[in-house]
Amino acid sequence: xxxxxxxxxxxxxxxxxxxxxxxxxxxxxxxxxxxxxxxxxxxxxxxxxxxxxxxxxxxxxxxxxxxxxxxxxxxxxxxxxxxxxxxxxxxxxxxxxxxxxxxxxxxxxxxxxxxxxxxxxxxxxxxxxxxxxxxxxxxxxxxxxxxxxxxxxxxxxxxxxxxxxxxxxxxxxxxxxxxxxxxxxxxxxxxxxxxxxxxxxxxxxxxxxxxxxxxxxxxxxxxxxxxxxxxxxxxxxxxxxxxxxxxxxxxxxxxxxxx
Amino acid sequence: xxxxxxxxxxxxxxxxxxxxxxxxxxxxxxxxxxxxxxxxxxxxxxxxxxxxxxxxxxxxxxxxxxxxxxxxxxxxxxxxxxxxxxxxxxxxxxxxxxxxxxxxxxxxxxxxxxxxxxxxxxxxxxxxxxxxxxxxxxxxxxxxxxxxxxxxxxxxxxxxxxxxxxxxxxxxxxxxxxxxxxxxxxxxxxxxxxxxxxxx
Numbered sequence: 482x483x484x485x486x487x488x489x490x491x492x493x494x495x496x497x498x499x500x501x502x503x504x505x506x507x508x509x510x511x512x513x514x515x516x517x518x519x520x521x522x523x524x525x526x527x528x529x530x531x532x533x534x535x536x537x538x539x540x541x542x543x544x545x546x547x548x549x550x551x552x553x554x555x556x557x558x559x560x561x562x563x564x565x566x567x568x569x570x571x572x573x574x575x576x577x578x579x580x581x582x583x584x585x586x587x588x589x590x591x592x593x594x595x596x597x598x599x600x601x602x603x604x605x606x607x608x609x610x611x612x613x614x615x616x617x618x619x620x621x622x623x624x625x626x627x628x629x630x631x632x633x634x635x636x637x638x639x640x641x642x643x644x645x646x647x648x649x650x651x652x653x654x655x656x657x658x659x660x661x662x663x664x665x666x667x668x669x670x671x672x673x674x675x676x677x678x679x680x681x682x683x684x685x686x687x688x689x690x691x692x693x694x695x696x697x698x699x700x701x702x703x704x705x706x707x708x709x710x711x712x713x714x715x716x717x718x719x720x721x722x723x724x725x726x727x728x729x730x731x732x733x734x735x736x737x738x739x740x
Numbered sequence: 741x742x743x744x745x746x747x748x749x750x751x752x753x754x755x756x757x758x759x760x761x762x763x764x765x766x767x768x769x770x771x772x773x774x775x776x777x778x779x780x781x782x783x784x785x786x787x788x789x790x791x792x793x794x795x796x797x798x799x800x801x802x803x804x805x806x807x808x809x810x811x812x813x814x815x816x817x818x819x820x821x822x823x824x825x826x827x828x829x830x831x832x833x834x835x836x837x838x839x840x841x842x843x844x845x846x847x848x849x850x851x852x853x854x855x856x857x858x859x860x861x862x863x864x865x866x867x868x869x870x871x872x873x874x875x876x877x878x879x880x881x882x883x884x885x886x887x888x889x890x891x892x893x894x895x896x897x898x899x900x901x902x903x904x905x906x907x908x909x910x911x912x913x914x915x916x917x918x919x920x921x922x923x924x925x926x927x928x929x930x931x932x933x934x935x936x937x938x939x940x
Contacts, residue, residue, distance in 0.1 A: 582862070582863070582865075585863050586863050586864060586865065588917050589844055589847050589848050589851070589863060589864070590844060590847075592844075592847035592848075592850075592851060592914075592915075592917065593840065593843040593844040593846075593847040595847075595915055596843055596846065596847055596850075596906060597843055599906050599907065599908075600835055600838070600905070600906060602907065603905065603906060603907040604823075604832065604835075605820045605823035606808070606817050606818065606820065606823070606907065607817060607818040607822070607823065607826040607827075607830060607832065608808075608815060608816070608817035608818070608904065609768050609816070609817075610768060610769075610834070610901075
């Protein structure tokens, strides 16, 4: 499953292809890290996770390590390498630059000394800063302790903690059969219905499972599916019902082949 | 009680001074002349005259409370003669444990601000992350926008609290860097001497 990270298909502005190839190109300097949208990679990985019905911690771990390395690479690329800048200079220029920096730092060090003296002068001046903070209470000294009591206390802490349950973060998918039954019941009451209307209020995962249920029913020959145009409402009818007319009068039927 | 206090009189300016006095007691940070003028619905010149009266009344040796001109405004503080008693009950938490690194960092921000962490690190030659975080937590520096370059590092400036803690009327009260600065030519000469000594 760890290879699932490297095979991750990316469709970014600056790159389209598997994650593995992107890493190779970055390491060969064929692509600049600053051009890569890291958030896009993370979104692609999270979507891949959502497609699977189980949380693979190995894959997540590998992804975190890789994306962290990429972020560091990008961050380094965004800031100039000062050492290299100095190395490119002539010795005279480098000495000049170094002297300028040292002089600047020395001035700031002297400014810090001035501030320290100023702070000492001001240390006798008290003023209100919101509610006046109380002085810290005197440190409490511990009474003499028995070593055996310490051992007992440590023993209590040395118990292995209970295993942490990850069940609450697993992705849950409703069974396809649930929607198959729901659509069958709907078609008993009504001869046709609009898929989008029925899906209102459901999560994306539930909508995806419901669509699988539609395909199942179509495969069994129980329903016919029509859609006037891409992204137009999907209409469902009993298999024995006539198909819907589209606006331009043509008869359209959705088939497994056209999907 | 037969003789009223100087501020308690029928003089309209004394009445204004008492109102300004009340505002300064309630405030927990310095108030500017403009803020006082707005709150009292009076003009700036009269506020300054009233503040003059209060400075006379609340000065070292005359009162336990002193009126300070600090951080671009006016604020009440405890007199120096009360410092020992104050120290037993209160502390000045903002400056407690202020490290040398933090002082150098705040000096850079005060003189060159707004500056970013990479700029501070370039001057000090070491990472400034922890010093900057400590100064932000103490309220001595605050964020002041971002750089325009790619990545846009956060820039920092000193706060009014910095001026108050260091007893500065404003940042203009900081000494000129030339007055405390170093001789760049002398440093360069020394660097070249060291380089030549190593080469020979």
